[in-house]
Amino acid sequence: MRITFISDTHTTHRQLDLPGGDLLIHAGDIMNSGYSAYEIQDFCKWFEAQNYDVCTFIAGNHDRLFEDEPERVAEIVNSYGVDYMQDSGFEYGDFPDEMVKIYGSPWQPEFYHWAFNLPRCGEELAKVWDDIPEDVEILVTHGPPQGHLDVSGPPYNEGDLGCEILRVRVDKIKPKIHVFGHIHGSYGYKFHNGTHFINAAVLGENYKMRENAAITIDWDPKTNEIEFI
Numbered sequence: 685m686r687i688t689f690i691s692d693t694h695t696t697h698r699q700l701d702l703p704g705g706d707l708l709i710h711a712g713d714i715m716n717s718g719y720s721a722y723e724i725q726d727f728c729k730w731f732e733a734q735n736y737d738v739c740t741f742i743a744g745n746h747d748r749l750f751e752d753e754p755e756r757v758a759e760i761v762n763s764y765g766v767d768y769m770q771d772s773g774f775e776y777g778d779f780p781d782e783m784v785k786i787y788g789s790p791w792q793p794e795f796y797h798w799a800f801n802l803p804r805c806g807e808e809l810a811k812v813w814d815d816i817p818e819d820v821e822i823l824v825t826h827g828p829p830q831g832h833l834d835v836s837g838p839p840y841n842e843g844d845l846g847c848e849i850l851r852v853r854v855d856k857i858k859p860k861i862h863v864f865g866h867i868h869g870s871y872g873y874k875f876h877n878g879t880h881f882i883n884a885a886v887l888g889e890n891y892k893m894r895e896n897a898a899i900t901i902d903w904d905p906k907t908n909e910i911e912f913i
Contacts, residue, residue, distance in 0.1 A: 685784070686913070688736070688900040689884035691826075691865025694746065695723055697730050699893050700886065703900055703913065704735030707776060711865045711884055712744025712790055712826035718799060719749055721760060728764040738776055740767035742788040744826040744866060745798040750790070752799075769824065771815060784905050787820040789813075792827035792866060793847050800826065805848055813853040821905065823859040825850065827866040832876065833883035837869025840889065854879065860908045873899070873912075880910055 686705030692713040693700070702708065714727045731739045743750035750757050750770070761768045769788030777783035791812045793804035802809040816823065827847055828834040834846030845867050854862055858878050865885035871894065874881040886897035900913040 685903050685905060686900065687822075687861075687903055688898050689863045689882050690886050690898050691863070691883075692744065692868060692885040692887050693727075694887060694891060695726070696887065696893055697727055700898055702734050702736075702898055705900065706737050707786075708734050708736040708739040709786075709822070709824055709863055709884075710739075710741035711788075711824050711863050712742045713746040713865060714741065714744070715747045715749070717748070718746045721749065721756070724749065724757060724760050728761055728766050732765040738767060739765075740769060740774075740786065740788070740824075742769050742824050742826060743790040743800060745792060745795055745800060747790070748799040750799065771812065773817070773820065782905070784821050785817065785819055786822040786824065787817055788824035789816065790826050792825070809847070810849050813847075813850050816853060816857065818857045820857065821860045823854070823862045825862070825864045828864045828870070828881070828883060829854045829862070832862075832881045833864075833870035833872060833874055834867050835870050836867055837889045840869065860905070861903070871897075878908070880908070 687707040691711035715723045773787030775783040790800040794801040829851035830846035830848045835843040861880045863882045868885040870883045901910045903910045
């Protein structure tokens with residue numbers, strides 16, 4: 685299965701050259717200010733035109749309209765051939781006994797009172813993470829779990845920015861792949877405790893596009909082996 689991961693495009697999506705494949709997964713922050721319906725329309729138009737069987741995404745802390753006006757946003761998104769996940773998921777595969785379970789959630793610990801923020805280590809956030817299915821195989825969140833690819837780059841250089849209780853949940857359910865973004869400075873890959881962690885933020889801390897930013901893998905869901913393309 686060929687999967688491409690991207691995140692934190694902030695309206696720069698048209699700068700990406702994607703190879704095509706089975707799944708295209710975006711881990712949030714498609715917008716800048718978060719209030720422009722045009723930004724959503726332009727993203728969805730581009731997203732559905734990519735050469736993948738399924739193009740799916742979640743929102744992030746910049747995507748304010750998704751939280752503030754969900755019915756308006758749903759009308760826009762549903763007019764395109766893309767899949768939006770908000771504490772929801774789906775199964776993907778060619779045969780019933782080979783379906784892969786995917787789940788996405790946009791929430792993260794409070795960050796400057798932006799979108800999809802909940803108090804750090806609070807009960808509301810714990811409830812969100814408890815709702816992640818225990819049999820999920822590809823987990824998509826906007827922010828990282830604490831301790832995994834959650835250190836900001838220069839000039840900030842802050843560590844442990846990820847969510848503590850998301851880390852507890854991920855340690856328990858052990859998804860095969862966990863993709864996120866949000867912390868631009870920790871773009872990259874890490875394998876730990878049976879999970880492939882991928883920070884897919886395509887922009888650096890300076891909000892400029894990285895070279896070869898999209899992360900594409902060939903993945904065997906049964907063995908959980910991956911090969912970077």
